[in-house]
Structure formats: structure tokens, C-alpha cells
Amino acid sequence: MAEGEEFGQSETTDSQAITIDGRYVINLAQRLPDFANVPAYGARDSMSPTTEMLALAPETFVPARANAASFIQIRSPYLLPVRSVSDVSGSVWILCDSPPGIPLTETSGWTEASVIDRVIVPLANVLHTYHEAGLTHRAIRPDNVFDPGGKSPACLGPALASPPAYYQPDRFEPLTSAICPPAARGNGSIADDVFSLGALAVWLLGGCEPYQKEASGVHLEDRIQKGSFAVLASQLSLSPDVLQLLAAMLSDNPTLRPTPRDLLNAAGHKGFVVRQSPVATAALLLGSARIRTGRALAWYAVHHRQEFVGLFVRGVVERWLSYELGLTQATSRLSQLPKDAALGESGNPASAAVFMEIIATIDPTMPLFWNGMWLWPDAMGQILTTYMSGSSGFPTDPTPIAFDLLRSGKIEKFAQITAIPGQAAACRLAQKAVHQVDVSKPTDVVRLPYILNPLQACLSPRCVSRRFSVPLALLQWLNTNPESAQGANATALLDIHMTSFLVMSAVRNRLIDHFTDLMIARNTWFLDLLLLAKLQHLYMTGMLAGIGRKLLPHLSPELKKWRSRSSRTERGERLATAATVGDLGLMYELLHDVQGLKQDQLAWSAAQQQTAQLENERTQLQHAKLELQPAVQNEMISLATAVGVVCAIGSLCAEMVF
């Protein structure tokens, strides 16, 4: 898990211990059993050695919650304190106190009074604090609530170590969340936490039966038909007050549940009035199902889409909603939608958008439905992260869902209709994120998890186990670790996940203004060099000789842009030197020397001309005639004549002398 903690040496005393914030020492050798499904290690506070602490290491595919920093601010006597969330060691560590007792899964023998006094009221207190801070807990389940023993109130475990409601079993989740895959549940609202608390109370009063083997989705249809309270608590014999309280808490309509503030007074046995959602007297038949509520209609419409569309096109649905449930507003909204039989076909973005609108209009508290999947928009990042882990928990591939839904702006319709507070803002945030990270094709959606969750570790399959949530740690690993080298058939040093992670981190650290300033179009050895050189400069990492050496053998094609052999050799030598030193910036400059390349081009053109001239001359010489020109012949005749004249004079002189 955290074996490769090379980064952050100042914070690290040795390879088996990491020091956080100068005082918390994590002992990597002391692996503890998972704490609320999160890997845990032993830790101690060097300023208070008696305090027992836990260090939680959220895994890459189930990262800590995006707004983890806000969670640290929450203090409550009934909440396990979180001391620190830190990524100075290169990966995220969450330090919290050890739980004060055993988890509720190991307890039994709860009475109504003890459940109200020791569980509902203290946890409602915590939820009230969360609500005041605008946060949700979304991890209220028996293994995350601890019983200190005696008559002490229970203590709620931390909420920030895993994605919201990710590990929540269906029975502890409201319908609007349970119908979504675990990754798609999102932050939800405080009403969802109230439901979880109610479900926890029902479970405690029901005898704390093991629920781990319960398959997900088994009770969903029952709950839709009869209501969650009826399914989960029907077999319990409870006092009327508690029955009312739990019925209100387990209401399927989030707007009808009590607030945490209401629950603070639960101990006073104040009566709770259970308000009922409208129920139709005449059932609507869809397939074999008899539907009496809007929620059930929305749920069955998805399962019997063709039949539903048949009824919708004929106007039956509108009339039923209007006459039976009195939903006139929804009816008028539905009447404005196009009534087209093509709505029955899934996979078509246009029909998916209209179908989404119909479902949201029928029950505005239901999650968004798009191409076979229920999801909350604020969970988009986690959906993609979980899908990348190879999870089979999704009914369809969520990549095109994210692309179609966010990029086309169709999510805006859902934002207008939904009745859940905060979802409209979440939709806008997701849409903004899509534009920020420039999602222009379906494969680009892998960038979204990083912008939507700053604590998302790098999702590259090569370093998933390392949990790198800091770019410097990833760079250091690439530089020093031989495992980081790609196979023989690799086309680049980095992959799309590493690239997105590094660029998004730079945006977050305000080193660049826009994602596109640094993002490279695709991963090739040369473009990776460009990105890494810029990062080396931005982060002032110092020399990265390891990366230089890994890149060097693959940069020959770039070097071949220089046509001159001598400049290629000279540049190759300088490149090799820069790589040995680890100066990626210089390496990039050497390969991206526009002026030099232009000169090389000019020199090449000149050389081509010269070659042509020389070849022309050679051809001329081969065909040149050796015949002498008359002028030369005359010259030679003159020369011979001159020689003759000299001979004649010599002869004359000789005759005169002898």
C-alpha cells in the first residue's frame, strides 16, 4: 500500500514510518484490520503518546471525500475526531482517534430507550452539526458507529475516508439512494442521513442480525411497493411513539423526514406525525405491477419502458397523475413534452433526455435516470473512478453517460426539476468541470474524477497501489523507480491518467490558469517530454535524470527531423548529456529548436541544389569532347612556329660562331 513513500523525506523518518504535521507518526509495519472498509495502520501522537490513533489510507479507486478539509472542522462529542488529512507524504492519510469501543455490529440487546438515548439522540446531535455546516455524513451503518459500553452514548465514525454511501448496505440507505449503484449515490442530503439513522435504529431493535450477506437490491421492489418502513420494520413490535418516530425517519419521501434538530428531542417521546405521500386509489397497471405512487411509477417506468411509453403517448400517465395523485404541476409539465413512440428506445441521447425529464417530473425526489442507470449528478467523478477499477456494479458503461449528459447540457433539465436541495448546484458544478477540463470526446471523461475530487489519487493502472495524490510524488516515482518504465511496446512514458492527474494538479496548485495550457493532445514520448519539462520547471523539481534516461532512447524520431547528419550527431550528444543530467527543459529545447530546424531546412535546400549542380557538371564532363578548338590549335601552331624560330636563330648563331 504505502511501501513507496520516497517522496517527502523531511516528513519521513524512515521507510517504515511517516510523520505527518510534525507530530503524528504512522507505523507502516503495523497493519490493522480495515476500519469501516478503509485500510488502517497504527499511528501515535508524539505530543500525546497515550492517545491511540488510527491512520486511514483510502485506496485509489475509493478515495476520500472531495471536501475532506471541511469535515475536519466538525467537532462533536459523539463523533470520532479526525486530527488531520494530509498528503505531504505523497498520498492521502487520514488520522483519527481510535474508536472508543466496539462497533455496533458486535453488540446486541438494544431496547427502545437505549436506542433513543444512546444512538438516535447523540447521532442526531452530530447530524445537526453536519447540517449546520452544510455537509452530509452518509456512512451511518453498524460498523461505523461505536458503542463505548455502559450507558455512554454511541460514537459515530468518520465520514470522509470513503466516497459518500459507497459502503452503505441497501437497508441503511433511502430508496432514492439505494436504487443507484454504490458509486452513484453522491453526497445526498441530511434527510438521507436521517433515514440511515432510522434504519440503524430499526436494525438495532430488530436484534442486530447480520446483514453482510444480504444481496443488494433484494428488497428494492418490496420497498417501492410497500414503503421502506413497512419492509424494514414491519416485523418489529414497538411502542407507538417509537413506531411513529421511525416511520417518519424511514419515510421514502425525503421532504417528509424529520430534521436532525427534530430528533434532538426524540428522547422526550414527543409524538411524530407521519405524513403520507399521496397514494392513488385506482392503480395503474404497468406490466404485471400495480402502481399507486409517483415513485413506484418512476421506478417501474424504467423497468417496463415500452409499456410506459405506450401509456405516456396516449396521455394515460398524465391523466392518472392528475386525477389520482393530484400532481397538476407535473401533469402540465409532462403535457409540454413531445409524445413520441421513439422514447421507448434506449441508447438514443435525444430520447434519453426526454425520458430523464419524464422520470424527474413524475417524482422530483428520484435520482437522475439516463440510459439504464440511476445516478446523482454529484457522484459523476466517483462513478467514473469506480468504473475504471473494473467494477461490474454498473448496468451499463457510464463513460458515454457522462459524456452525453454533461457535454450536451441535458443535465440542466434535471437541475430545473429536481426537488433535492444542492443538486442543481451539483449539476452546474459537473457541467463547469466538463468545460474546464475540455472534454471533447468520450475518452476525455477520465479527466473528470481529478477535477471533481482534489484528493483523487492517480488512476493509472501502473501506480494504483501507490495512491499518488501529489504530482511531485508521481514524478519522483517515475524518476527513481524502475517499475515505472513501460513495456517494450509502449508508445509513451505517461498514460492518459497520469497526464490528466499531473495537469489537473497544476491547475489546482494555481501554477497554470487553464487545463488546456498544459494538456497534451495525446501521449507520445515527445509530448510527454514537453509536459514533464514544463512540470519540472513549474514545480522546480530539480534534475530528473531517471525520466531523462527513460525518454532518451525513444526520442530518435524527433531527432531525425534534423536532416544534417552532423547537427543530428551534435544534437544527439547534447541530448544524451542533458538526459544524463536530467534537464528535461534542455532536452525539449534541443528537440524543439524552431530556428535551428529552419536553418537546417535551408542548409538542406542549399545542399540539394549543390548536389544537382555537381551531378549536372559530372554528366557534362562525361560527355565532354576532347577535340581541341581551332583557337587552341592556332595557339599551338604559333608555339611550334616560335620554337622553330628559336631553333632557326640558334642554328644561325651556331653557324656564325663555328
Place this chain on the structure above:
Amino acid sequence: MAATTTKTQGKTASLSRWIQGLLCGAALAWMPGYALLVGVMMLPMIAVYMMDSRRGEASARMMMPYTFAALVHPFHQLWGADGTIDASVMILMNPVTCIIGWCAAGGGWFVLELALFGVKVLRQFQVKKRKREIEKSLKALAEEWDENAVTVDEAAPVAASS
């Protein structure tokens, strides 16, 4: 105008022929010994003049100094013998005189051919030298601008060792 010039030249040529003919006739008449000697010694020249249509006149003119060089001694001998025809025949009867005279003319011709041959050889040498230079330049250019030559792999050990 051109016709006038040609006409004038033709007149001059025929006039010089006439003068040459008259001079030859006068020489034969007044100095038969000298004329005989000169005539015999100049036989090869005359033959060349008559047989070589291409550059006969130029060749003959070129041979003239050589023949003159060979003529100096026999002329001197004839002068010593008062230029009589007998003396002239006597001198000509000496085969050395004739051979030297005629060889001198041949020597002139040989010098000319030698010079022409030398020029040709020089020319050929220059061409070959230039061809070698061109080959060398082309090879250097091809090597310098070979697209698939040195790669970073080749360069790497150099830098590493340095």
C-alpha cells in the same frame, strides 16, 4: 561593301601570287644554285602545303623556321662555293644534308603534334581531377544529408563516455 572587300582581297592574293611567281622565276634565273638547294630542302614543306588541305598553309608556315634552321649550314657552304649549281648538287648529294633538312621539317610537324597531344593530355588530366573532386563532394553531401544515419542511440555512448 562586302563584295568590294572580297574583290580587293582576291586582287591582293593574285598580286602576291604573281610577285611570288616572279621572285621564284628571278631566283631560278639568277641564282639557280641557291634556288635548287632551297627547293630541295623545302620539298616536305611543299608536299604538306599541297596535300594537307585542312591546315596546309599554317603547317607549311610553321615548318618554315625549322627548315630555315637546317638550311643555314648548307647555305653557308654554298655561299662559300660561290653559289654554283655544281656546288649545290654536291651539297645535296650529301645525304646528311637532305636528311637533316627534311627531318627538320618533320621535327616542326612533330613539335606541333607533341604540343597538341600535350594539351589534350593536360585537358584529360584536368577533367579526371574535377570528376574525382565532384565524386568526393557528392559523397560528402550524401553522407551529411543521409536521413537514416545517426540516431540518439549512437550518440548516447559518446556523451556518456565524455
